Amino acid sequence: MAIRRALISVSDKTGIVEFAGELAKLGVQIISTGGTQSLLKEKGVPVIGISEVTGFPEILDGRVKTLHPAVHSGLLAIRDSEEHQAAMKELGLDYIDLVVVNLYPFAETIAKPDVTYEDAIENIDIGGPTMLRSAAKNHAFVTVVVDAGDYSAVLEEVKAAGDTTLDTRKRLAGKVFRHTAAYDALISDYLAKQTGEPLPEKLTVTYEKVQDLRYGENPHQKAAFYRKPLAPSGNxxxxxxxxxxxxxxxxxxxxxxxxxxxxxxxxxxxxxxxxxxxxxxxxxxxxxxxxxxxxxxxxxxxxxxxxxxxxxxxxxxxxxxxxxxxxxxxxxxxxxxxxxxxxxxxxxxxxxxxxxxxxxxxxxxxxxxxxxxxxxxSDAYQLTEADLRIVTERQPTEAELKQLLFAWKVVKHVKSNAIVLAADDMTIGVGAGQMNRVGAAKIAIEQAGDKAQGSVLASDAFFPMGDTLELAAKAGITAVIQPGGSIKDEESIRVANEHGIAMVMTGVRHFKH
Missing domain, CATH: 3.40.140.20 (AICAR transformylase, duplication domain)
Structure with missing residues (x-):
């Protein structure tokens, strides 16, 4: 087979004039729509409008132009099926061998800070994904391109043999279905947020590759780095x-x-x-x-x-x-x-x-x-001084309170069970990822050494009993911040009072597994 007819309709017009021009030089008939057709004509590339193929005008502000049997039969017909060949001939229809489509810029549209709901919906492409899916399904006979980065490779094969290889068509078809799946995932996510469904009954997520990595956590593990299509800055x-x-x-x-x-x-x-x-x-x-x-x-x-x-x-x-x-x-x-x-x-x-x-x-x-x-x-909770509940006889001093709030910001990010000691606006001991809270406290206190004297302690979750407070008192810790909520809170409060430790409760824990 050879590529004789190509349908080109792109929102992102990067490289399309050069690509279409080279196809035209090879004798490929170019069919196009809307802005793409106007651009190709302006640049001197021979092109016919989609209406000449369908016999029907583009209507409804361009919403309906390629959704037509003359287009989709040309994409979906099985070329070596006698039945399909007969139907195409009887109806006067012709095949389309190459589809070059990229979609309305939905992601770019919803990324605008002032985007309206109406603008977002208007930028949901219908005809584009439909053509892409039809062509990709029939990749045994049809070449489909959704990425300008593939133009040169496709052109090279067409120049060499008049058509692309089956392996290339398979690869491009897979790329199309990943592309349309990602496009639909963005739309479903946007609508879920608009209707207040952050955890819907079906969840489809999409990411784009930033880079391949040499390996994962260990050399025998494969890995790659991906990001969200609309990832915010500052990360x-x-x-x-x-x-x-x-x-x-x-x-x-x-x-x-x-x-x-x-x-x-x-x-x-x-x-x-x-x-x-x-x-x-x-x-x-x-x-x-x-x-x-x-x-x-x-x-x-x-x-x-x-x-x-x-x-x-x-x-x-x-x-x-x-x-x-x-x-x-x-x-x-x-x-x-x-x-x-x-x-x-x-x-x-x-x-x-x-x-x-x-x-x-x-x-x-x-x-x-x-x-x-x-x-x-994600754990984006921000504690303020007003959220604190002082539960001991001794209140923390202003200096202690400052260190407690500092330590609390840190312990939130330490693997549980977590204990953080702080003094003079710095951490002096971190106990992370232990199977019991006393073990985490021992590590933090040992690391702090003599600096523990007069320091403060933060715990990511409540004390199940008073033993951690006993350790804190021995080390000379003067103030503690913890969520509270244990059935033995009174035991911890009693121990703190016995040793003159000021203790505040946040009512919020920060487990991090």
Whole structure:
């Protein structure tokens, strides 16, 4: 077979004039619609309108133009079926061998901050997906192109043999069905949000590939990095890598964790992360001071870690960062002097994420399980001082209260069971991922050492009994923040009172599994 007739109708007209022009030179008849037809005519590419094929005008503001038997019989006819050949001949219909279609820009439309519901609905393509699906179904005979990136490969095969190979048509058909599935997923998600159905009876999600990764958590695992089509700015998926080798699977996970923690703070803050847990967090009057505190929190664990800042990194901070081995440094921006210093290390990754000062918004978090998945809102809860309930005889001082709120922002992001000790606007001990809360407290207190004296303690969930408070008292901890809600809250309150510890309850827990 050979490609004799092509139907071209594209919203994104990148490269289409050149592609159609080359097809025309090969003797391919070009059929087109609307704006695409006008553009090709203007550029001197021979083209006939869809109405000449259907014998019917484009109507309803262009909503109906390709939804016609003369189009879809030409796409769906089985070329080696005598019955189909006879039907096509009897009805005076002709085959369409190549379809080049991309769809109304629905994603771009709903991404506009002032988009109206009516505009969104009007940008749902009907004829385009229908043609794509018809052509893709019949890929044994029809070539279908949805991506301008495939124009050159298709043209090369047509020039060489008059047609594409079956392997190419299969590949392109698969790409089409992925494309239309993603398109429909965006529409269904938009409508679910419009009608207040965040967890509908059927959930279809779509992501687009950012890059293939060398491997996953371990070298024997395959992996790739994807992002949402409408991913907001200020996150890892939209970050610009300014320097360093390619990110790994573990790098991306750790970098995301560091960025989520540093976003908790409005004041200058720096977070160091290892294995998706914070090993050092500090706040200060500027980023230089905040980094010094984050480093001092755990100068051993920060080695080989990921560092995130919520302000521009300048020369002074860059000089300190340059002194140790770090996998990644993340910041809204870097001064040129800082870049010149940090780029002296060949492999360090530098990620510029832009403005991250906006309020954190809840979004769907997906966790896979064998045979399915779990979906929940992200933990975007923001605690305020007004939410606190003081449950002990001694009230926390203003200084203690500041440290308690600081520690609470950190413990929210530590793997459960989690305990965080803080003093002087920095973490001094982190106990993460333990099977019991006492074990987490022991780790945090041991890490803090003498610094535990006069510090505060945050627990991501309630104390099931008073033993953690006993440990805290022995270490010299003076104030505690925890959710409360245990049937033995009174026991914990009694122990705190016995040792003069001030304790506040939040009423909200922050499990992180």
């Amino acid at each position: 890892i998926t939209t970050a610009e890598q300014l320097h360093g080798k390619e990110l790994s699977y573990n790098n991306i996970n750790d970098a995301n964790t560091a960025l989520q923690i540093v976003k908790e703070f409005s004041e200058p803050a720096v977070v160091a992360v290892k294995h998706m847990n914070p090993c050092g967090v500090g706040i200060g009057t500027d980023i230089h001071e905040a980094y010094q505190k984050a480093y001092a929190a755990d100068p051993v664990s920060i080695f080989g870690g990921i560092v995130a800042a919520n302000r521009t990194i300048g020369k002074e901070t860059a000089l300190l960062l340059h002194e140790i081995f770090l996998e990644i440094v993340i910041a809204p921006d870097f001064s040129q002097e800082a870049l010149d210093i940090l780029k002296q290390k060949k492999n360090i990754r530098l990620l510029q994420v832009g403005d991250i000062s906006g309020a954190k918004k809840a979004e769907a978090i997906i966790t896979t399980v064998e045979g399915g998945m779990l979906v929940q809102d």
